[in-house]
Amino acid sequence: MSSLETLVVLLIVAPILLSLAPIALGLRYDRVGWPVATITTAGLFAAALALASDVFVAEGTNREVARIHVLGNFDVPMGIELVADPLSTLIALLITGTAFAVLLHTRTNGPRGNTFYTAYLLLVGGLLGITLTGDVFNLFVFLEITSLATYALVASGDGPESAVAALKYLILGTVAASLYLMGVGLLFMGTGTLNMADLAATIPALEGQNVTLARAGLAFIVVGFAIKVAQWPLHSWQPDAYQHAPDGVTAVIASLVSTASAYALGRVLFGVYGPEFIASTPNASAVVVTIGCLSVVAGSTLAVIQRDVTRMLAYSSVSQFGLIVAAYGVLTEQALSGALIHLVGHGLTKAGLFVAVGWIAIAHGARTVDEYAGLAGRQPFVAGAIAILLLSLVGIPPSIGFVGKWYIALGAVEAQAWPVAAVILFSTMLTLAYVARLLETMYVTPPLDSAVEPAHDTPAATDGGRPGSGASTSTDTGSDPSEPGLERTGITTQKSVPLGTLAVLVLAAVLAVALGFAGELFVDVLEPFLESVLEVSS
Numbered sequence: 130m131s132s133l134e135t136l137v138v139l140l141i142v143a144p145i146l147l148s149l150a151p152i153a154l155g156l157r158y159d160r161v162g163w164p165v166a167t168i169t170t171a172g173l174f175a176a177a178l179a180l181a182s183d184v185f186v187a188e189g190t191n192r193e194v195a196r197i198h199v200l201g202n203f204d205v206p207m208g209i210e211l212v213a214d215p216l217s218t219l220i221a222l223l224i225t226g227t228a229f230a231v232l233l234h235t236r237t238n239g240p241r242g243n244t245f246y247t248a249y250l251l252l253v254g255g256l257l258g259i260t261l262t263g264d265v266f267n268l269f270v271f272l273e274i275t276s277l278a279t280y281a282l283v284a285s286g287d288g289p290e291s292a293v294a295a296l297k298y299l300i301l302g303t304v305a306a307s308l309y310l311m312g313v314g315l316l317f318m319g320t321g322t323l324n325m326a327d328l329a330a331t332i333p334a335l336e337g338q339n340v341t342l343a344r345a346g347l348a349f350i351v352v353g354f355a356i357k358v359a360q361w362p363l364h365s366w367q368p369d370a371y372q373h374a375p376d377g378v379t380a381v382i383a384s385l386v387s388t389a390s391a392y393a394l395g396r397v398l399f400g401v402y403g404p405e406f407i408a409s410t411p412n413a414s415a416v417v418v419t420i421g422c423l424s425v426v427a428g429s430t431l432a433v434i435q436r437d438v439t440r441m442l443a444y445s446s447v448s449q450f451g452l453i454v455a456a457y458g459v460l461t462e463q464a465l466s467g468a469l470i471h472l473v474g475h476g477l478t479k480a481g482l483f484v485a486v487g488w489i490a491i492a493h494g495a496r497t498v499d500e501y502a503g504l505a506g507r508q509p510f511v512a513g514a515i516a517i518l519l520l521s522l523v524g525i526p527p528s529i530g531f532v533g534k535w536y537i538a539l540g541a542v543e544a545q546a547w548p549v550a551a552v553i554l555f556s557t558m559l560t561l562a563y564v565a566r567l568l569e570t571m572y573v574t575p576p577l578d579s580a581v582e583p584a585h586d587t588p589a590a591t592d593g594g595r596p597g598s599g600a601s602t603s604t605d606t607g608s609d610p611s612e613p614g615l616e617r618t619g620i621t622t623q624k625s626v627p628l629g630t631l632a633v634l635v636l637a638a639v640l641a642v643a644l645g646f647a648g649e650l651f652v653d654v655l656e657p658f659l660e661s662v663l664e665v666s667s
Contacts, residue, residue, distance in 0.1 A: 133183055134198040136176045137211045137261060140221060144169055144254035145274070148247045155243035162246030167232050169250060173257070174225040177218065184218045185654050191215070191661035192326070197263070206322035210263030216469065216658040220260045220392050223473055227384050227480045228253045230636065233629030234484045235377035238491050240285060248285075252278035252381070259389045265313050265401065266323045268393060269306065272357070275389065276302045279382055283374040294369035301366045305356035312349030316401075319343045328401045343402075344410050350397055351417060357390035360420050360454060361427035364447045371443040376487025379439065383446060384480035391453050391472055395465070399662040404460040417458030418549060424451025425552040429559035436497045438486050441563055442479065445522065448556050449475045455549050456537040462663050464540025464549075470651045471533025474521065474644065478530060481518045481637025484630060485511055492624045498567055502619035503576035511626060512571050514634035518641055519564045524557055527645035536648070576619025 147169045151162035180196060187194035195214035199205065213221070232249075235241065255278055258271030280302070284295035317323055319342030320331045335343055359367040367387070371379050398407060398417075407413045428448030435441035449471070456468035489495050489504070489511065505512040521528035524535075534553055541549035626634075644651075652659075 133180060133196045133213075136180055137196055137198045137213045138200075140173060140176055140180075140213075140225075141211065141254055141258045141261060141271075144173060144250045144257065148250035148254065151243035151246040151250075159243075162243040163232070163236060163241065166246040166249055167229070167236075170225060170229040170232055170253060173253065174222075174229050177221045177225045180213050181218050181222055184213060184215055189657065191657040194657050206324040206327040208324075209267055210324060210326070211261050212263040212325075213261055214658055215654050215656075216392075216396070217260050219469075219473065219654065220389070221257060223476050224253065224256045224260060224385055224389070227476065228256075228381065230633045231377065231381045231384075231480065231484065234380065234488070234627075234633050236629050237627040238377060238488055238630060240375040240377050245282070245285065248278045248281045249381070252282065252386075256385055256389045259393050263325045264323050265316065265325060265328065265397065268397075269310050269313060272309070272390070272393070273306055275386060276306065279370075279386055282378045282382065283370050285378070286373050286375045288373070290369075290373040294366075294373040298366040298370045301356055301363070305353045307353075308349045308356070309353035312346040312353060315342045315346035315349065319346065325396070325401050329403060332402060332406055343406070344413075347402060347407070347410065347413065351394070351420075354390060354394040354397075355420055355454075358387050358394060358450045358454065359447050360451060361424040361447060364424070364428070367447065368440045368443040371446075371483075372437065372439045376483075376490055380480055380483035380487055383442070383483045384476045387446060387450055388472060388476040391450055394454070395457055395468065395472075398457055399465065400658075404663060408460055414458050414460055418455050418546065419458075421451045421453070421455025421458060422548050422552045424448065425455065425556045427451075429556045433559055433563045435563070436499070438496060438498060438501070438567065439483075439490075441498070441567075442482055442486065445560065445563075446475070446479060448560070449522070452534070452537060452553065452556065455552065456540065459537075459540050459544050459546045459549055461540040461544045462659055463536050463543055464546075465663065466652050466655060466659065467533050467536025467538070467540055469655060470529070470536060470648065473651075474529030474533050474641070477637060477640055477644070478518050478521050481514060481634055481641070482522075484633050484637070485515050485518075488626065488630050489620075492626075493620045493622070495620055498570050500619065501567060501570045502574040504571040504620045506575075507620045507623050508626065510631060511634060514638040515571070516568055517638040519568065521641040521645075523560045523564050527642060529641050529644040532645055532648040532651070536652075574619070576621045 147165060150165045154161040154165070184194055184196060191214050195212050198211045199208040200211070201208065252275060255271050255275030259268060259275060262268050262271060280295050280299050283298060284292050313323070316328065319335060319339040320328055322328055322331060332343055356363045371383055374382065425448050428444050428446070428451055432441050432444035432448065435444060453468045453471055456464040489501070495501055521530035524530045534557070538550055538553050541553070
């Protein structure tokens, strides 16, 4: 086994095993969680970079450039494969980099505590498992590990709203996992294998009743993932989970959890079933496109009418993931390339935006659009980063958001999928509407009153999670908004931005623009995967 194959295993095993360290060491040391989590995620990011430096430059088919480890050396299909091909390595880079960056933000802004870092590392391990597994049943296992960690993190916020949001997420997440598992069961009945590569070779040769079983499995899997990816009308868990989770938690789950699920849906659709099987299944492509298009329209419309910035961005995610799902249904190389680029760009953009929104809520108590009045004058760097990331969300060039939408639009026109092309234009206009409203409030609208600011002033890090350590939540504004005289109508004071938060925001904004010039590079990196699933000649 080569050292790179070992890295594929360690990327999953290390965070899951080390998730026990904060609690175990916490029995003796109070402030051990953050160092353990930070060193672990930094090591994971370095490992993902090492894999990328090898996989991205290799030449050959997708299986030839991939680093594959078979657990226990059992032959496939009995053996369990872990696969680091160009696509899974790209998503692993996004997960590990974002997980490390968000920890820099939570260092001073919270939440903290050894139990938080345990759940955080478990979440990272589950996400990397979803990304790197080459087996549809173990994909279910890692989906559940991710979900359990996410339920715990959402529920860790103060107040009953967090518990209710976590319960709603748990119920819908359980339904989604059950549907996916039923789909996997039907697929196994029809093919006799669970290995993704083996399934991709077996499904095209199915005949008779086995074809029906595979198609029924596809239907269950698509609906299960539609819930996981928060597609309308199955999206109701997402806005509540984003709004009521602790602010630091929202940044990581908004940027990674649904992103990993959307990646898994694409992996199953193209890496297991393949576009030819989907195209030959009556109405399958049309159903996927319809689910995505409805989510784009509904998510954008609901985002426009929101006053709470977190909920506005949550509904924006419903729309953006709808665009990715619709692109999957188009079944062309250009649309699939655009979907994968948009997947990475959306994860990067939402990580930066929710870090910024979380810090503004903690430092200034501002959560609604109106309360952002005066932000640009008081926090120019934060406002600038938000502006760049919002413009990327709209798809303004040069930005990573524009590149993804451009490729999806090209694919839709190429396939004459006019509804997809139309919703791209429609959603861009609606996205511009709520983005322009927020930008106008930040840069043009002055604060109306001399508002009383929350007492919070970036507490010193106390990783042990002691009372008063500043473990912030969605309601941790430092003062009671219902108290008479505390009308927050704008940001009226200058507060220093923690170095970790500022670094994350600047890096996210720079990458959102820099990666906008790298559209062809993305396609080149993904070429082995695209060729393998679409049979496109190089």
